[in-house]
Amino acid sequence: MSSPSSPWPCRRGRAGAEAAQAACGAGPGAERGAVPRKSVNERPKPAAGRSARLSGVRQPRQPPAAGMRFPLALCLGLVALAAASPSPLQRRVVKEVLEYFHGRSNVHFLFKEQAVEGAVEREDPSGTFVQLRVTLAQTACRKRTPQRQNCRALENRRKPTCLACYKFDSGDVPKVLDKYQNCGPSHHLAVKEIKQRDEAECRAVEEAGKASDALYLPGMFAFSKGLPA
Numbered sequence: 001m002s003s004p005s006s007p008w009p010c011r012r013g014r015a016g017a018e019a020a021q022a023a024c025g026a027g028p029g030a031e032r033g034a035v036p037r038k039s040v041n042e043r044p045k046p047a048a049g050r051s052a053r054l055s056g057v058r059q060p061r062q063p064p065a066a067g068m069r070f071p072l073a074l075c076l077g078l079v080a081l082a083a084a085s086p087s088p089l090q091r092r093v094v095k096e097v098l099e100y101f102h103g104r105s106n107v108h109f110l111f112k113e114q115a116v117e118g119a120v121e122r123e124d125p126s127g128t129f130v131q132l133r134v135t136l137a138q139t140a141c142r143k144r145t146p147q148r149q150n151c152r153a154l155e156n157r158r159k160p161t162c163l164a165c166y167k168f169d170s171g172d173v174p175k176v177l178d179k180y181q182n183c184g185p186s187h188h189l190a191v192k193e194i195k196q197r198d199e200a201e202c203r204a205v206e207e208a209g210k211a212s213d214a215l216y217l218p219g220m221f222a223f224s225k226g227l228p229a
Helices: 017-024 048-054 066-084 088-102 192-206 210-215 220-225
Strands: 109-124 127-142 161-168 176-184
Touching: 088 109, 088 127, 088 161, 088 176, 127 192, 161 192, 176 192
Parallel strands: none
Antiparallel strands: 109 127, 127 161, 161 176
């Protein structure tokens, strides 16, 4: 009895028995001995040598470790602190502002420096100009208290602001050529008329010492002395 014909006829001949069995699926051991066909979408795995070459590709840069970031942040903080620290002349102005404020008859309590803002320091041949604002805080001590170290600042009390403009000469121990001070509540100093007056006074303070330099030029009296009467 003949077997039914297959739509894909098997060719037997010189190709050999193994090729015929693989093509036709004949024989009891055909399923066990057949080699599975690979999918067309399956890609071959990279060889060991290729993976070794890919390892040399540049990887994205990793962020610095926490131990390296800390010294950098510390250095930046020290630079900012050094830039924000007041100069000797600025500290001298703050001290004189406190003395001026406590010398007023309507001040009965001791005030401490709370903040220094808007510090400006400019040098020219006539000297050094310093301008700053000092915010004061009232303490629980009287202003005549001898021991002031333990005087704590009081919360929710008045905090006046003092504007100070000073002009120092260029000597080894700078002397005050001119100065202007104005203390009061912060909203009082922000009034337009008072603000304009403060600005004009500070400009006049900065000009101190410059007029004398223009009048007394080197050699002026030598030439004037030789003129006929």
